[in-house]
Amino acid sequence: MTNDMQAASGCPFHQKDGGQTSLASTNNSDWWPNALNLDILSQHDKKTNPMDPDFDYAAAFKSLDLEAVKQDLRELINSSQEWWPSDYGSYIGMFVRTAWHLAGSYRKQDGRGGANTGNQRFAPLNSWPDNVNTDKGRRLLWPVKRKYGNKISWGDLIVLAGTVAYEEAGLKTFGFGGGRLDIWHPEKDIYWGEERQWLAPTANRYANDQDRKSLENPLAAVQMGLIYVNPEGVDGIQDPLRTAQDMRVTFDRMGMDDEETVALTAGGHTVGKAHGNGKAENLGADVESADVEFQGLGWHNSEGTGNGANTMVSGLEGAWTTHPTKWDNEFFYLLFTYEWEKTTSPAGAKQWEPINIKEEDKPVDAHNPNVRRNPMMTDADMALKMDPEYRKISERFYADPAYLSEVFARAWYKLTHRDMGPKSRYLGADVPNDDLIWQDPIPSVDYVLSEAEIEDLKAKLLNSGLTSVELINTAWDSARTFRGSDYRGGANGARIRLAPQKDWVGNEPERLAKVLAKLEEIQASLAKKVSIADLIVLGGTAAVEKAAHAAGVNIKVPFLAGRGDATQEQTDVYSFEDLLPKHDGFRNWVKEDYSVQPEELLLDRAQLLGLTAPEMTVLVGGMRVLGTNYAGTAEGVLTARVGVLSNDFFVNLTDMKYNWKPVAKNRYEIVERATGATKWTATRVDLVFGSNSILRSYAEVYAQDDNKEKFVKDFVAAWVKVMNADRFDVK
The missing domain is CATH 1.10.420.10 (Peroxidase, domain 2)
Known part of the structure; x- marks a missing residue:
């Protein structure tokens, strides 16, 4: 061994560049580029947010003098700053373009991009060739942002500036709604394409x-x-x-x-x-x-x-x-x-x-x-x-x-508000009264359910002849469409009973039709009419609670009534096709063979649902033992007590008395080492919780003997989070 080689082997910070030491040379993704990257599930970690934990942006915005902000913007638009002179003595073009390019990254397939997070402030968008000099637009707006501070987010201010610019040009705009919540670091895990070169062919x-x-x-x-x-x-x-x-x-x-x-x-x-x-x-x-x-x-x-x-x-x-x-x-x-x-x-x-x-x-x-x-x-x-x-x-x-x-005024409003979700999220006096179909309107309800009425409904649902699996899967399939990217989908509105969702393969139309018919029958028998949307969620809630009790954990699964039922006329069939599920790792289903692995698809779905890695983990483990797989398949159901909300999935997944054997694409056998007998079958989505080092660390927590009750409580909390993800009326 040469002296150089000896030096290299003995120094943990050895570098190739002339022996210089660097602490920032490589990271895990450089060493293991194909490893499952869970960062997308902690994309908006609260540790990066400088605002106080109890900061309420909606309340702050409501205290804003919006007319004063617009007047300040008008004065800015009609000025010229020495460090960046305006064209024709006006920043109309600058602020229109800055707002346009903030909103213009929106894409309906997964709802990502758009103006809703003020993400133009960070890479890669702040450095895209198409966004050249939008940095100047944001910097020109800084004095206004500094003045009004926490009362207006960057996302809201940029869109408002573009809208006021059009008004200064002479356009009668359609309106403006606030409510965009700023992020505080890059959304580095959003897929913008695989190219490593700007403007590649x-x-x-x-x-x-x-x-x-x-x-x-x-x-x-x-x-x-x-x-x-x-x-x-x-x-x-x-x-x-x-x-x-x-x-x-x-x-x-x-x-x-x-x-x-x-x-x-x-x-x-x-x-x-x-x-x-x-x-x-x-x-x-x-x-x-x-x-x-x-x-x-x-x-x-x-x-x-x-x-x-x-x-x-x-x-x-x-x-x-x-x-x-x-x-x-x-x-x-x-x-x-x-x-x-x-x-x-x-x-x-x-x-x-x-x-x-x-x-x-x-x-x-x-x-x-x-x-x-x-x-x-x-x-x-x-x-x-x-x-x-x-x-x-x-x-x-x-x-x-x-x-x-x-047409332009309405299209501009749609462009700059498309990713904000339903109108109930909009803030400010300039929000139009119109209910626009692209906002996915849902009728409000005027009833309140007492605890006694909720318990009575649970009993009716559990004794309806529908199985717990049918109730849980219908509730899950209704809620899983939610996308935190643009606040579309979710259980509110019960659009699972309307076209196109009622016919989606992933919703098992035959089973769905049976459940919906029974729920409508129950609804018709009630003295106080309750929405189908509430009955769908309550049915799943009651079934989860029953499964928890069967595991020996006496827990009450929270239920929040107040969902409305959308009509077919309030549902844009074409745009809702973008929410069609092509995979759902929580129900162990992939529609077809994709170029990416099933576990990567699971991460994408979990991130859109707003789940953390531990929440994703506990939900998958719970859904497996509840027997909720698509079409009732057995993959990953690592328990002899199907329907009981036990931690058996994690116990058996982490038990080294079993060996895992690949037998087909995305299909594995879990084999007893001692006898060679196949005990269970599983998919990659199941086994990743025992093979990936981070996910296994969570799985081990839930497999511990002293965490059986924690598993149930965490599952219930994650379940309720998904069921209520679209309840903006109570957030």
Whole structure:
């Protein structure tokens, strides 16, 4: 052994770089990149939150003088700060774009992204190429945030600033609702794509590059680092008809139809301008990479002043309309009045400019009113003229500016509020009275149930002829649709009895229909009408309580009445298809063979439900011994006392008298070492709780002889958390 090798073997901090010592060289994910990463379940750890534990944001917001905030925003919008001068003496375009790009990361497939958490403040979104200089928008808003402090979150302030900016431009907006809760560290475990390069070729996220509908789920943007589509064309190749395909898919995945897509594209480009009057190579590092002297800002431009006339953003250069600070119909006037040709900006970005435009139709320079500049259009703008369906809508908007204003105002409201869940979560005097179908409205109930009435209902449900498994599974399937990402789904509304949920394979339609029929029969017999939603949850609650008593633990499972029953007319069938369960590790079910492992799918579901790793663990163990597997399969039911809420799953999972033997894809036999006899079968989702070091540590807690009662209490607490996840009326 050489001296160098001896030194390396004896020093725990040995590094390859000339023997230098570093404590930050590698972490567990570097050593074991394929290990199950549980970080997503502690994504919003309270330890990162600087607010007091009893801080109530809703109460703080209600004490806010919203009109005073809006007045301060108006004054800011119509000013120009020396460190970052405004265009045309107005920050209308800046604040619209900052709000747009905060909200624009929303995707309906899993409800992640959007404005609801103020996540644009952190990586990776704060450093996406498409978000260049939104850091300046947030920094411009800082004096307002500092002034009103805890009474308004960053998420609310950014959206409000964009909305007020449109009002200053002359648009009659549809409204504004507060209630967005800021996060305090990056959502690093959200899947934004597998690329390791910004703006990598789009083929990376398409099953078939020629079929633009084959964009990988749950993604909505066409490239890593973009909000929507590439403004220069697909992979930077100008082809508006092909760009239109990307727009249709991307906006649909945000929950927008063709009319909303056209309105948002045109309305977004009615104000503001693009910035590319310089050399792209002069831009410095993004926010996360910039050194300390840049004050937490990124993309420093070393050319000229680095701002004002030298501002670099997308690389495209120019305004879309003649008067970029006014809400008007000039976007469509210019689009349809002139022919447009392909050209490039000073920064080399591909764009479109009009041929032989009248001098009076040109916008003035953003910083020199004595000079006029050509307007420009992106490939997405040209798609509104060239795509046949988009053109029909565009022509109607051109002919009817009032209709454009109405559609855009509603679409902007939807864009910036889509991820906030039901209207009951909205705060402030500017919340519209309208109940919009994309808010998943649910009728309120006016009854109160006494403890005696609840106990009487439990008895009726348990003696109805329905099994405990049928009651538990129906309650679980109703509640498991909840997504903490955008506050959709859940048991409230009982939409499990409506299309499309009643027909979902994962809900076992035949069993579900039987249970619902019996619940409706019970409901009809009651002197005081109780909602089906409450009966569904109460049925599962009663069955869990019965199973706990069978385990020798005398516990009362809390039940909170007050759920309403939504109607089919209040249910957007198309958008609810995005909540369709394709897997549920809690019921040991995977719809089909996916590229990711079942245990990873379990983590995704648990995170959307807002569960911690211990809560996920205890729920899986409890659901197994209760016998709640999909279609009654036996995998993972590691007990001889099925239906008893015992800790048998964890006891037998951690017992070394058994050996685990793989026998098929995602199927294992648990074999007695002494006899070789197969005792049970299991899946990867079951066995990960005995194989993963972190999950096994939780499993061992629940397997201990002195924790049988703790197991039951923890299961009940986690069960109630899921059942009440969507009860915003009592939070």
